[in-house]
Amino acid sequence: MNIVWFKRDLRIADHAALSKAARNGPVFPLYILEPELWQQPDMSPRHYCFLQDCLAELDQSLDALGQKLIIRIGNAVEVLDGIRHQHGIHALWSHQETWNAWTYERDKAVLRWCASHNIPWHEPVQNGVIRRLRQRDGWAARWYSHMKQPVAIPPNRLHRVVDCSDTLPDFPALSLKVDESMDPQKGGRSEGLRLLHGFLHERGKTYTKTMSSPLTAYDSCSRLSAHLAFGTLSIREVFQACENRYAEIRSSNHSEVGTWSRSLRSFSTRLRWHCHFIQKLEDEPAIEFENMHPAYNDLRSSHFNEAYFIAWKSGRTGYPMVDACMRALQATGWLNFRMRAMVMSFASYHLWLHWRKPALHLATLFTDYEPGIHYSQVQMQSGTTGINAIRIYNPIKQGFDHDPEGQFIRRWIPELRDMDASFIHMPWQAPRSRMNGYPMPVVDEKTARKAAADRLYGLRKNNATHKYTAQKILIKHGSRKSGSAGTKGKSRVKNVMQGELPL
């Protein structure tokens, strides 16, 4: 029996582990629902909602091949050992996974178990992230080469091996509390394909121009992130669909070839960033918990203002753009990049909160929670990588720039629905009676921003070893100068959009 262990790859298309295992004998398609994983502080009901949709569709796809998905509930090693006793295991197959610290430890336990029973564990790469990478030179070229390889073809047929499957636990059984106000994003491959097609043929046309405003981003971004995080689509499938669409547009007489081309290029680059960031966690799992640059260790650790944290979480900081974003995120499970960066920057700089608790809170709210991207981005927006330009978002300016009339704010903050346009970004300047219970600002924006900038720049300037350590971090994690075909000749570290500082 070849066990195909589905993890964050809930599809049969471009599934190298399934395709290869099926060539080696009967397949036991397994999903292990691990209750202990669901107790971790970064897991939430919205992830479970999405997962259920994905598993239901995966089951249908496998059933059409002849063998339904088999769900087992429990600890991975115990589940695998149970199958070994019942059926015997020839080999274990699963895609390589770079996820949180808990899954990393679980995988190490599974590896020990495999070794003790002489069971080979084959782990094909699914997204271009490279295990045991020695250094970053040439990484982009390898990524493009992986993305351009033909997708794995699913087997035509699977022999039926087992019928019984456990029933997925309900939310309370996993101690997950359903949030009734939440409008969950739909999971499952058919929804992922629908989003992909809609983005490439219609919604994505103005992507480069409209991705930054939360008014337009919900429609004009691909919204594929949760599908990539759960693997209902492979990143290679999405990359190739984008390349094909790009070629089609370029060879057509399309009236808006320029607009479309820019948007598709920009989207395709972000698919590479997806893996570039996960590679950082793969290379240094500690960044889930610790500052990438140790010079920042004492910066925010001495005091954590719980009242500020509660105000930020509940969308009551008194800064309408921050609060509208936090409330929108609570209700929809998604925010566009710029607004994610702004809310994180506000927590870390203006409120001077250590990033770990805010990061966990956002992880539970993002349906697309992907630890490799998440912790790298959180640290970038908190100024603790040591290699990125310090960027402190002014939420008032972000409001004027990206929601000039205050439509987004009015939608998510009912207290401000009738506020005059002239006060919508600074309601504290309006007569108190117009505030409708909306709070005054928890901190003064300008003072807090300046204090944070002074501390950060001061540390960079005065810490004797800051630059030396930053250079080592840049060599380990920084992106290299590359064309789309990858790095040619001697690579140089590039000051890319991600804001990494040149050596």
Ligand SMILES: Cc1cc2nc3c(=O)[nH]c(=O)nc-3n(C[C@H](O)[C@H](O)[C@H](O)COP(=O)(O)OP(=O)(O)OC[C@H]3O[C@@H](n4cnc5c(N)ncnc54)[C@H](O)[C@@H]3O)c2cc1C
């Ligand atoms: C503090 C913070 C935390 C974040 N946490 C996550 C997370 O947990 N999971 C996650 O998928 N993204 C995360 N992002 C990155 C980004 O905001 C989301 O990928 C994007 O908003 C998802 O929407 P989309 O699929 O419509 O993206 P699109 O703009 O359509 O982009 C397509 C895909 O490219 C990738 N991508 C886009 N932007 C980035 C980026 N800046 N860095 C890395 N990959 C990118 C994603 O896989 C995305 O699905 C985070 C950003 C910040 C600032």
